[in-house]
Amino acid sequence: MNNDQLTIINDRDGDLMAGSREVENTPCDPIGPDSLKGIPRQQTKSCRWDGTGWESFARVLEREGILLKEDRPTCSIYLSDSGGMAHGLPHGVVIASSAEQISRILKEAQVHGIPVKCRGGGLTTEGESVAFGGLLLDMTGMSRVLSIDEEEMTVRVQGGTYWHSLAEVLRRKGLDYLSAPLNMTASIGGTLSVGGIDINSPRLGCSADQALSLQVVTPTGDIIECSESNNSELFDGVLLGYGQFGVITEATLKVRPFTPITMHYLYYKSLGTAIRDLFMLARNDAADYMGILTIMDRAVNLLVAFDSDERENDFSARWKRRLKGHGEMGFGARMFGHYLLRPWRIQEALYLLGRKKALMPEFNPCHHMQGDKIVDRTVVFSRAVWKFWGGKQMVIPDLATSEEKFVEAVERGNLVCRKYFSRYTLYCVGIKLLGNPRRYEMSCIPPDAEDIAYGCEFEPILDDKTYSNDYLQSFKNEIYDIGVELGTSYYRFGGMMKGYIRRVFGDEVVDRHLAMKRAVDPAMILNADVIS
Amino acid sequence: MFGLSKQIPTASLSMEGGMHAYKDCNGCGVCTLSCPVWHQTHNVTLTLRGRVGALKGGASAEDLKESLIACVLCGACASVCPMGIDTVGMTIDLRRILNLKGESPLAICLSKDEDYCPDHAPDTVLQGTDFFLPGRRLRSNFTILNRLKKHLEIEGVCQAMDDGSDIAEAIEAGISLSNERIEKFVYPLRGAKRLIVMEGILHRYLRGWLPGVEVMGLGIALLNRKEIRAALTDRDFYVIEARGYNGDYDNMVVKYDLVRRETDCLMNLDLMRAAIPTGASGIQGPFGLGAVSPREQARWMLEERSFNRVVLESLDDIESFKEETKVPVIHVSELYPV
Numbered sequence: 001m002n003n004d005q006l007t008i009i010n011d012r013d014g015d016l017m018a019g020s021r022e023v024e025n026t027p028c029d030p031i032g033p034d035s036l037k038g039i040p041r042q043q044t045k046s047c048r049w050d051g052t053g054w055e056s057f058a059r060v061l062e063r064e065g066i067l068l069k070e071d072r073p074t075c076s077i078y079l080s081d082s083g084g085m086a087h088g089l090p091h092g093v094v095i096a097s098s099a100e101q102i103s104r105i106l107k108e109a110q111v112h113g114i115p116v117k118c119r120g121g122g123l124t125t126e127g128e129s130v131a132f133g134g135l136l137l138d139m140t141g142m143s144r145v146l147s148i149d150e151e152e153m154t155v156r157v158q159g160g161t162y163w164h165s166l167a168e169v170l171r172r173k174g175l176d177y178l179s180a181p182l183n184m185t186a187s188i189g190g191t192l193s194v195g196g197i198d199i200n201s202p203r204l205g206c207s208a209d210q211a212l213s214l215q216v217v218t219p220t221g222d223i224i225e226c227s228e229s230n231n232s233e234l235f236d237g238v239l240l241g242y243g244q245f246g247v248i249t250e251a252t253l254k255v256r257p258f259t260p261i262t263m264h265y266l267y268y269k270s271l272g273t274a275i276r277d278l279f280m281l282a283r284n285d286a287a288d289y290m291g292i293l294t295i296m297d298r299a300v301n302l303l304v305a306f307d308s309d310e311r312e313n314d315f316s317a318r319w320k321r322r323l324k325g326h327g328e329m330g331f332g333a334r335m336f337g338h339y340l341l342r343p344w345r346i347q348e349a350l351y352l353l354g355r356k357k358a359l360m361p362e363f364n365p366c367h368h369m370q371g372d373k374i375v376d377r378t379v380v381f382s383r384a385v386w387k388f389w390g391g392k393q394m395v396i397p398d399l400a401t402s403e404e405k406f407v408e409a410v411e412r413g414n415l416v417c418r419k420y421f422s423r424y425t426l427y428c429v430g431i432k433l434l435g436n437p438r439r440y441e442m443s444c445i446p447p448d449a450e451d452i453a454y455g456c457e458f459e460p461i462l463d464d465k466t467y468s469n470d471y472l473q474s475f476k477n478e479i480y481d482i483g484v485e486l487g488t489s490y491y492r493f494g495g496m497m498k499g500y501i502r503r504v505f506g507d508e509v510v511d512r513h514l515a516m517k518r519a520v521d522p523a524m525i526l527n528a529d530v531i532s
Numbered sequence: 533m534f535g536l537s538k539q540i541p542t543a544s545l546s547m548e549g550g551m552h553a554y555k556d557c558n559g560c561g562v563c564t565l566s567c568p569v570w571h572q573t574h575n576v577t578l579t580l581r582g583r584v585g586a587l588k589g590g591a592s593a594e595d596l597k598e599s600l601i602a603c604v605l606c607g608a609c610a611s612v613c614p615m616g617i618d619t620v621g622m623t624i625d626l627r628r629i630l631n632l633k634g635e636s637p638l639a640i641c642l643s644k645d646e647d648y649c650p651d652h653a654p655d656t657v658l659q660g661t662d663f664f665l666p667g668r669r670l671r672s673n674f675t676i677l678n679r680l681k682k683h684l685e686i687e688g689v690c691q692a693m694d695d696g697s698d699i700a701e702a703i704e705a706g707i708s709l710s711n712e713r714i715e716k717f718v719y720p721l722r723g724a725k726r727l728i729v730m731e732g733i734l735h736r737y738l739r740g741w742l743p744g745v746e747v748m749g750l751g752i753a754l755l756n757r758k759e760i761r762a763a764l765t766d767r768d769f770y771v772i773e774a775r776g777y778n779g780d781y782d783n784m785v786v787k788y789d790l791v792r793r794e795t796d797c798l799m800n801l802d803l804m805r806a807a808i809p810t811g812a813s814g815i816q817g818p819f820g821l822g823a824v825s826p827r828e829q830a831r832w833m834l835e836e837r838s839f840n841r842v843v844l845e846s847l848d849d850i851e852s853f854k855e856e857t858k859v860p861v862i863h864v865s866e867l868y869p870v
Contacts, residue, residue, distance in 0.1 A: 069577070071595070072589060072590065072591070072595075073577075073586035073589060073590075073591035073595040073596065074577055074582075074586065075589070076585055076586050076588060076589020076590065076591065077576060077577065077581075077582050077585030077586055077589070078585070079585065079588065079589055080559070082559060082560070084559075089589075095574075095575055095576070095577075121561060122559070122561070138576060140574060140576060141574050141575065142574070143574045144574075160574075162564075162565060164565050164803070165565065167803060168802060168803055171803060172835060172836035172837065173836055184562060184565055185560060185561040185562060185564065185565065366786065366789065367785050367786065367789040367805050368805070376803050376804075379803050379804050382562070383562075383612075383614060383804075386558070386560045386562060386614035387614040390558050390560055390614055390615075391558055392558045392559070
């Protein structure tokens, strides 16, 4: 049997059966089956660009004094992304050094029809930052913090800068950024292009919403400064624009005074109850940071944290008693009773205990603590993320929904996780919306969300087990299918997610964006595989 | 021989060991954040992350020559790696391969260096419980060396005749060492309970060669003494020797954190609590092969910091700091009079 003919079919009971079938008139999918019922399988893997015009393009760059690396060792560095499921080599790599350099590259790319893929930290999981031929523009070459305005409380920073590198500079002045992914190697430009969710996002919004102005190199090579009041169309196109409308070379961001944080943990047995408590806290602005982190659906942990004692005291006085979660001792006693009555689940109980025992010290390392406050929350969380959830393949499909749909989306996603994996984690967080700016259209912000949107990542714990890409892709598709059925959105588009964009947003919206893209990028060369 | 061969870890001095660790890398890139080469060049191809990516794509040591030579072996990447990869061992192994292929400019330069004497070790066997191995730079500064000896004599520590500085240099350059030379170096130290070793790069090897012997850096050895800690103030910028600290991160981060809390002094630690190096200890500098400017590193460490004095553990760092600041720059041994 040909591997390409292998497919996995859901039977009526939701169990998996392996079988084969001929798929007529549809391209063969080497990545995985499409589990959408009634919809033909579609090609989800990007095809390698054929290289037409590359040689003349490369010669022009050489003449312009732009260092283009075409050797295999250099190109291999960018072979995959954090997802580890999409693999592709660019024809060549340029390490970005200035807006002017990028401008010259894009102008030539338009002339020669060369696809250009931008990459920051490479933390995408669907191959969005993998180049299947063409030029890879490594934005991390532009990683400098340019200036800090302590009066205006803003920072000007180059687009390839890692959030952690920015934090290193800001901390020396007692400052911090507002919100950023809990991942130290996310780049600022990449984050602003997709959203950027922190556990303070229920209060402060996504990272993209903290941008005040941007320097952008458009797909045709113009260098343009833009903001809400200046070239606002470009500003809204680039923020949450998945890299389609320009390359973010500089950004001015809001900053705030740095504060250590105090954490509280509440434990739940029910996902729905924990989520409803998260809704209540988010709606009432009852905590500075909040999110849900689970060990399967057995131990559901609502984390809340505070920048100040005042906020913490207010939470304790007004909100804590309304929450249905338990403290560690109370939850431990309930779990003990639960497993005492279900001795056949002893392995699961031992796993929960072991996981908690390993995790908790990571969240309170003495050298990152100041009394009972965490001093470097992003370092602490990011290290824990990579240590306990990281791996060579980061499989984290997500759903982003309005409040009304969130419980159902998470509970259905949870069932999919249980079907595919014995160990997994759910991570839920809210995103405060800043009105209804144009940039929210066709983004991770679901169209029907009001005031606060919610997102959930479904992350299997792969450990050392080996799964086929087909298996992992099937899992992801089943999660994403829930989004199609419920009318939600996703954090990720482009790469292997490309097939979903029309299904969730509809032809009218996608065609309008496609027309906008074609208008600013005639040769369709810049990060073009999001919707094209 | 001296019966030591079983104690020499093959993984740490052979090519079969560390270089394959790249296969465990998950590509998170956290190593990049603390890398001095990255900080100065913003060129991923010169970093560990770049080397690992290239190796996964089938690159050879020769393909990575520029990157391998750029690394200052500060070990910051190892201290923050969530996968616990022996990044320093990997780079050293690759340098050794590079040298075997005749492609290592470091090894070529070092072998021409008049000061490099791979067989200078004395035959004398010292008897003692604790030894101090000052390294080449400290050995040549008689004033500080004598002060240190007096400090350490109080604790019954005597200077080892053979401090293995040639071994440290050879390891760094990827030059293979004979077991005879290693055994000659290690044999007199076998009876020790504690070794105070200035060359941070030797720590990991000594721990492997002499299991059960406590190996520590000079700084933490001195800071163990209350009167020296008491001489540190919140107006001091204290510069930890990065290789020793990062190489024993799990222990050092706790010990130095206690010192920091007790004294309120500033330290050359980044937000991940990895020690920021100047890179001056690297052997590239004198040969003009370095990608890292120690002076720029010193500038970065001091930027936006308020202090009245700089206190150094490694004399290698002294010039960089003296060029970057007008406040007194002293060695840790000068904190407290003998």
